[in-house]
Amino acid sequence: xxxxxxxRPGSVADALREVASSPAAKIIAGGTNLVDLxxxxxxxxxxxxxxxxxxxxxxxxxxxxxxxxxxxxxSNTSAAYDTRVQERYPLLSSAILxxxxxxxxxxxxxxxxxxxxxxxxxxxxAAVPCSKREPGxxxxxxxxxxxxxxxxxxxxxxxxxxxxxxxxxxAALEAVVKVAGPRGERDIxxxxxxxxxxxxPEKDTNLGADEIILAxxxxxxxxxxxxxxxxxxxxxxxxxxxxxxxxxxxxDGDKVVEARIALGGVAHKPWRVPEAEVMLRGKAPDRxxxxxxxxxxxxxxxxxxxxxxxxxxxxxxxxxxxxxxAAGTPxxxxxxxxx
Amino acid sequence: MADxxxxxxxxxxxxxxxxKGLPDEIPITLTINGERRALHVRPWTTLLxxxxxxxxxxxxxxxxxxxxxxACTVLLDGERINSCLALAVTKDGSELTTVEGLAGKDGxxxxxxEAFIEHDAFQCGYCTPGQICSAVGLLKEGHAKxxxxxxxxxxxxxxxxxxxxxxxxxIEDVLAKGAAK
Numbered sequence: 443x444x445x446x447x448x449x450r451p452g453s454v455a456d457a458l459r460e461v462a463s464s465p466a467a468k469i470i471a472g473g474t475n476l477v478d479l480x481x482x483x484x485x486x487x488x489x490x491x492x493x494x495x496x497x498x499x500x501x502x503x504x505x506x507x508x509x510x511x512x513x514x515x516x517s518n519t520s521a522a523y524d525t526r527v528q529e530r531y532p533l534l535s536s537a538i539l540x541x542x543x544x545x546x547x548x549x550x551x552x553x554x555x556x557x558x559x560x561x562x563x564x565x566x567x568a569a570v571p572c573s574k575r576e577p578g579x580x581x582x583x584x585x586x587x588x589x590x591x592x593x594x595x596x597x598x599x600x601x602x603x604x605x606x607x608x609x610x611x612x613a614a615l616e617a618v619v620k621v622a623g624p625r626g627e628r629d630i631x632x633x634x635x636x637x638x639x640x641x642x643p644e645k646d647t648n649l650g651a652d653e654i655i656l657a658x659x660x661x662x663x664x665x666x667x668x669x670x671x672x673x674x675x676x677x678x679x680x681x682x683x684x685x686x687x688x689x690x691x692x693x694d695g696d697k698v699v700e701a702r703i704a705l706g707g708v709a710h711k712p713w714r715v716p717e718a719e720v721m722l723r724g725k726a727p728d729r730x731x732x733x734x735x736x737x738x739x740x741x742x743x744x745x746x747x748x749x750x751x752x753x754x755x756x757x758x759x760x761x762x763x764x765x766x767x768a769a770g771t772p773x774x775x776x777x778x779x780x781x
Numbered sequence: 782m783a784d785x786x787x788x789x790x791x792x793x794x795x796x797x798x799x800x801k802g803l804p805d806e807i808p809i810t811l812t813i814n815g816e817r818r819a820l821h822v823r824p825w826t827t828l829l830x831x832x833x834x835x836x837x838x839x840x841x842x843x844x845x846x847x848x849x850x851x852a853c854t855v856l857l858d859g860e861r862i863n864s865c866l867a868l869a870v871t872k873d874g875s876e877l878t879t880v881e882g883l884a885g886k887d888g889x890x891x892x893x894x895e896a897f898i899e900h901d902a903f904q905c906g907y908c909t910p911g912q913i914c915s916a917v918g919l920l921k922e923g924h925a926k927x928x929x930x931x932x933x934x935x936x937x938x939x940x941x942x943x944x945x946x947x948x949x950x951x952i953e954d955v956l957a958k959g960a961a962k
Contacts (some may be wrong), residue, residue: 448807448824474863479849776933
């Protein structure tokens with residue numbers, strides 16, 4: 443780990459000033475990803491801004507529009523077990539509990555979860571080229587070991603995935619990220635928060651380098667009954683998704699009124715295809731329909747050798763997740779048998 | 782500087798030095814196993830290195846040093862965390878319980894420690910302090926009731942000897958006896 447100075451600002455305004463004070467400043471909250479990256483010399487901040495004690499960011503509150511506002515410093519554990527989250531947004535609770543371990547969820551925060559970086563092996567290995575870590579050096583994953591890598595939205599520069607489970611559920615629920623910067627506060631829809639790698643894979647998100655996440659806001663709950671978070675991985679617990687699917691349906695009798703489907707483990711951001719979701723409107727849940735929807739979502743999917751299997755796996759996962767959601771039988775995050 | 786020696790052992794060349802004007806050490810207060818301690822730490826010292834290198838509390842183990850194995854699990858303000866991923870300076874003012882702090886002052890073992898002995902829930906013992914601290918955290922959380930739930934909620938603690946069956950037995954036993962503290 444390199445050497446750095448440390449500041450513990452007492453207000454968001456002071457924190458923004460600290461962040462602006464050095465181009466190599468980094469924000470630390472739970473630290474579960476940043477400290478790890480610093481140990482690998484992947485992140486080398488010269489100034490660490492500890493936001494973990496900023497006032498007002500550690501609570502979950504009603505929004506007034508029927509939604510919930512989850513403060514950026516609310517731990518993953520606190521969010522997952524909050525009774526309002528469990529009752530109104532069980533998809534979010536389920537996705538959070540599908541990720542990491544009890545120890546990590548206790549320390550990791552809501553804001554930090556969104557800002558965690560890819561677990562691409564090449565990104566983590568400071569001895570090899572990686573355009574995400576060092577712009578312009580290339581992507582060894584494309585022709586290398588790429589079992590965990592993306593099949594959608596990739597570029598020549600990068601085929602990394604975003605590792606978060608929480609963000610996949612938030613994408614399906616159309617959450618909004620509230621951020622503060624030197625020019626005031628603004629909202630970033632979750633769908634626009636993470637970005638595709640394109641020519642600038644070093645940028646994971648559209649959050650400005652001088653901005654701080656204040657909260658994640660959930661709109662009024664609509665999918666508390668017909669939902670599932672189906673996560674497929676190389677071991678039953680404590681592993682990142684090879685493919686995950688957050689599926690949420692609003693049903694009227696046996697007809698789908700609205701569908702939301704977001705995929706994790708397949709792209710540089712949670713993957714949603716609104717055109718595919720619309721195909722379910724007015725339809726009764728049916729395997730043939732689900733297959734068509736899955737094919738639409740995976741249109742243009744491309745494997746790189748080691749991850750070719752993900753295309754068929756994702757297709758089947760979408761179909762299975764839609765079946766689970768329609769039946770109101772969400773995937774258990776304890777009993778991993780897939781029904 | 783033990784921290785630098787450690788880095789050298791890991792094959793990392795330390796940087797030229799801290800940015801100019803950087804205070805070498807920052808004063809913090811931690812209550813460790815019931816004892817309030819005024820300490821001075823460098824900002825890059827993890828809680829784990831502070832415990833082992835500076836305070837000679839060797840019960841907390843360094844396994845992977847990356848939050849993957851759970852050997853470094855401690856209780857921070859009652860909640861289990863990986864001490865290898867926590868910078869000590871960020872935990873200023875907190876209460877920390879390590880495996881050394883679980884037994885009573887008179888040496889009476891914590892029910893979880895008793896259960897680990899009774900169920901032979903270890904072989905080499907290296908992961909055991911982390912397993913026990915994690916299990917104590919699990920009891921307090923109260924989310925695990927079944928054997929299956931215990932296994933899921935203990936997934937952050939690896940045991941390369943493979944003593945999992947007996948570890949789950951031990952935790953299940955303590956849960957059944959309602960000895961949760």
